[in-house]
Amino acid sequence: MLQVTEIVIIGINHKTAHVETREKLAFSESQLERSLAFCRENSGISECAILTTCNRTEIYATGADQQTITQLIMQMLSEVKGIDTDEVRPNLYIHAQEKAVEHLFTVTAGLDSMVLGETQILGQVKDAYAKATEAGTVGSTFHALFRQSVTAAKRVQTETAINQNAASVSYAAVELAKKIFGRLDNRTALILGAGKMSELTLRHLYDQGVKKVIVVNRTKERADKLAACFGGVSEYYEKRRDCLIQADIVISSTGAPHFVLDKEEMASVMRARRGKPIFLIDIAVPRDIDPKINDLENIYLYDIDDLQAVVASNLKDREHEAVKARLIMKEEISEFQIWFKTQEVTPLIAALRRKAESIRKTELEVSLGKRLANLSDKEKKHVENLTKAIVNRILREPVLRIKEFALDENSDLYVASLCQLFDLEEGPNGELQPRLPQEQEEAAGSKAEGAHH
Structure with missing residues (x-):
């Protein structure tokens, strides 16, 4: 079955803890480097970025299993910060998948800040992303996620008046x-x-x-x-x-x-x-x-x-603009989710293409070696291009439909059905791969032999 990427965030902020507790989780530069190195060296975490400001500390991570990611982050906090994670756990929030994505977008746009709509946080998110990239803990998911969240925040700044009066x-x-x-x-x-x-x-x-x-x-x-x-x-x-x-x-x-x-x-x-x-x-x-x-x-x-108390006086005018900002967030989050969900079926599409290409090449080699052996090299090239075009045309609609059902809540069921239908199996590293024609013939032969007995 397809391996789904889990996006997890574990954080603490001004809403969940007083400064005395938050400062226990504030990262120095050296601690940040150690933490990113910890995540890079643990196979249970695929990607990691750490946002640390005066009002919040948030660890963003991806991996195959939410529970494993959470355990590793807690271990990292214990080792790097030297704290008892059970002591601060009541003040932590944990978000996964859609909620994690929505949280980052909201934070980057300043909609979760002490001062609603403040812009300083955008620079801090960009800095966290840059440091994680430099540390080698950012992959395709976080490249897309952080870039999209920055784009969304910039739209909020230019299309609303939420930060018209400086307030940080x-x-x-x-x-x-x-x-x-x-x-x-x-x-x-x-x-x-x-x-x-x-x-x-x-x-x-x-x-x-x-x-x-x-x-x-x-x-x-x-x-x-x-x-x-x-x-x-x-x-x-x-x-x-x-x-x-x-x-x-x-x-x-x-x-x-x-x-x-x-x-x-x-x-x-x-x-x-x-x-x-x-x-x-x-x-x-x-x-x-x-x-x-x-x-x-x-x-x-x-x-x-x-x-x-001072911040509260700035909120009234900003709340009205925040409504517009959240609509922008919704659009941008939806765009990211479409991309993210499509990535989940990319291995299926790739396996389907490999299978079709394997069949095309096998059948073409048989034909060119026998019935079409007298064709010139130029004519053989034309035949090859024709077979490629036919395969691409046949796959065009199925690929589009696969991307569409990736957004459906029953996408797992559709994926399983297609794997069964096209005889795709899971490889040693968890990736989908087509059975080669020879393997299919052997499997079919084994079944036939079993039926005779």
Whole structure:
């Protein structure tokens, strides 16, 4: 029988777990490489891609068996992340086949994001796909799936107004600062980290009129480059305490696996500030800022989960556009599903063609060796081309019908019937293959001999 490719996703996001749990499953670059290598080396997984952002971690995989894929991914999480998967399992969601496909399309278009319709996730999905491709864990199914989901997301961006007003986690962070201070043009903002999230946050701060920006990063060169883009200044990581003393707003988004600001350091900073209020926004996962800092007076600390309230105010206008976006998703998902289902019957079509070609060649060789032996080479070529044309014409309608019934819920029954009808059998590697004419004659002879006895 045909081997069906299973598409599985196992994930955790802002809807299913608090940041304390999500950060346990956040992947560093080295962990991502190890995880993809694990999947590449295990035969139970055919393809794999890992999406890891501040709000979600999702592992996409294909293989022959959903249960095997799930077990291997759990094993990978245990080995690479060093966690007890039973502890986080209640927070995980598992989708397969159509639901997995729909989930990826929805995520890529920003329809499952904390900020509905945000566009940053599109770049993150493309990055996950690129890294998986580079690691050699992407095959034909994921090439088609991820490309189609990106196409769908781009259609949503151009054909709807869902992202008309900038709204991402970084934007929400700046909006929260604005609500606290009223105006930002007379405030000093300190950015810890020089990555993509820091750049997006800086862009929003700049749009809101912030004139004094300080960028601190462990790599001073990256801090210089980012600060220069927005007329800000950069500083060495070791001098962050002096920068904290000056700042009104601190937005932290580093890739550190541990806290970069702890309670003891901030207590010292607050003494130097003489108690002047400071606003801290931690949009990193894992978190950059020790939550115990909230115990100190005149410090207002918000982490990524606290941004939900700010995000809510942006949702109303976007919900209307989301209806249009979901219609686009439906069209694009349907297009992928047609392709995917057709791939399931491709081995059947290939086996049918091989069988027809085998019969054509055998019969042609017999005829050219006997009754048509006197034909010239040119005439023999004409006869060969004619037989090829006849076979292609005979197979044309059956092939079209096979592709059509691939979309039917009873497709397995149709496939089994055709295999029986055309005497196609499963090969040693699970692929369909036609019996050769000689094998058929031997099988028929055995049956006849058995009947005589």
